[in-house]
Amino acid sequence: MSQTLFDKVYWIVQRIPAGRVATYGQIARLLGIPRGARTVGWALHSLPDDVEVPWQRVINAQGHVSTGWGGDESTGQRALLEAEGIVFGQDGRVDLKVYGWAGLELAEWQQLHGTGADVPHLSA
DNA sequence: ATAATGACTGGGG
DNA sequence: ACCCCAGCCATTA
Numbered sequence: 001m002s003q004t005l006f007d008k009v010y011w012i013v014q015r016i017p018a019g020r021v022a023t024y025g026q027i028a029r030l031l032g033i034p035r036g037a038r039t040v041g042w043a044l045h046s047l048p049d050d051v052e053v054p055w056q057r058v059i060n061a062q063g064h065v066s067t068g069w070g071g072d073e074s075t076g077q078r079a080l081l082e083a084e085g086i087v088f089g090q091d092g093r094v095d096l097k098v099y100g101w102a103g104l105e106l107a108e109w110q111q112l113h114g115t116g117a118d119v120p121h122l123s124a
Numbered sequence: 125a126t127a128a129t130g131a132c133t134g135g136g137g
Numbered sequence: 138a139c140c141c142c143a144g145c146c147a148t149t150a
Contacts, residue, residue, distance in 0.1 A: 036145070
């Protein structure tokens, strides 16, 4: 299967803290493909059943859910995120400045774990 | 190896 | 603010 790329995507997504969301482009950048946001989406689209990944925490750069295979709300993705403490705007958007993984994750992680060795480099 | 596809993104109208 | 178009990358047929 050689899903090295996919596996890496899953690895990163699995490390997104609950109550926090990441964008496809952000993950793509971690993979070394700043413009490969679509590839990340494809990876989650092909997400195997035997691998549990909080794909719900991965949204587009516009802070809007882009499951694409159905309704944004019908999917239940919104409900799952809200259950994690994420608040949606009136238009069904998420404030990336607040719930975005970057910016807070590293500082918070370091405070809780004392080190960010296990966290990928997300600065800036 | 070539062509088409897709859960994206950014810029322009 | 919303809608449309073109660019980018890996996987699949």
